[in-house]
Amino acid sequence: MKLLLVEDNKQLRSMLSRFLENEGYDVLEAETGEIGLAFFDQEIIDLVLLDIMLPGIDGFEVCQTIRQSSMVPIIMITAKSEDHDKILGLDVGADDYIVKPFSHKEIAARIRAIMRRVEPHQKNKKELIGLIVEAKTYEVSLFEQSVHVTKKEFELLHHFINHPNQVFTRDHLLDIVWGIDYFGDFRTVDSHIKRLREKLKTNEKTNWQIKTIWGKGYLFEVINE
Incomplete structure (x- = not known):
């Protein structure tokens, strides 16, 4: 510890x-x-x-x-x-x-x-269909396969899955993950989410996805079947 x-x-x-x-x-x-x-x-x-x-x-x-x-x-x-x-x-x-x-x-x-x-x-694991996110160890797995993510990618994913079906602006995500004193380009959120989507791409059936809400931001959509 x-x-x-x-x-x-x-x-x-x-x-x-x-x-x-x-x-x-x-x-x-x-x-x-x-x-x-x-x-x-x-x-x-x-x-x-x-x-x-x-x-x-x-x-x-x-x-x-x-x-x-x-x-x-x-x-x-x-x-x-x-x-x-x-x-x-x-x-x-x-x-x-x-x-x-x-x-x-x-x-x-x-x-x-x-x-x-x-x-x-x-x-307690944050678990959806095929996706497991371990908050304590910063580990992510997709259909029992380990997925390597950076610390910022993990923090984005962790924030999303704890607030499913909620739209977040780029500014909000910058404040939450990078901090209110971060002065970089908001497009860093876009690039991190793009890489996260690539790493979580699968041909298996899931009930979740990171969606772009045009003109607003992003949300982690979870469909309850």
């Missing part, structure tokens, strides 16, 4: 990382929110431990950015104990909130508690 620890206090980060590694976790350390988001974009993360008071972008903004594309569990770590800060942390998408100082055992217990709630849902 891979954890992302975003904490600017080097001593605390190092101590907590060593403790969690001794508990059997694989830990990625980030000292700023920007570095944490870069790691998150590159790796498959199972849980995020996120300090609020960070240099540059703070933990609230990091949490909001992650929530645009992922429901990975997030535990906020902070020196602030005021109720409005706790409420704000939960409102932007955190799953739990722990106040410094804390014991390492408390952190471990909170991680275990969250994963007990999350893992049953992570194990």
Whole structure:
């Protein structure tokens, strides 16, 4: 299980990382929110431990950015104990909130508690006729054949199958998958969807397809037979 620890206090980060590694976790350390988001974009993360008071972008903004594309569990770590800060942390998408100082055992217990709630849902496969998408491992298979997809292609597909028969504009998909700060051409959505369609092409009968809705965007159509 891979954890992302975003904490600017080097001593605390190092101590907590060593403790969690001794508990059997694989830990990625980030000292700023920007570095944490870069790691998150590159790796498959199972849980995020996120300090609020960070240099540059703070933990609230990091949490909001992650929530645009992922429901990975997030535990906020902070020196602030005021109720409005706790409420704000939960409102932007955190799953739990722990106040410094804390014991390492408390952190471990909170991680275990969250994963007990999350893992049953992570194990549930998103399955249609012939198509299986594993959220935890980023694996896609089509009629029992593995399909290699990039991280962005997977995130597009995962978003589609969780919102079947719903039309999404290119701008919406850019915000959800690439982030609101992405300034590239919206045609990148078209090219990713084109490649995704090619990879999911089959002669077998299915009850789903990625459709282009001219003048609007795309939808993942599912026909209930």
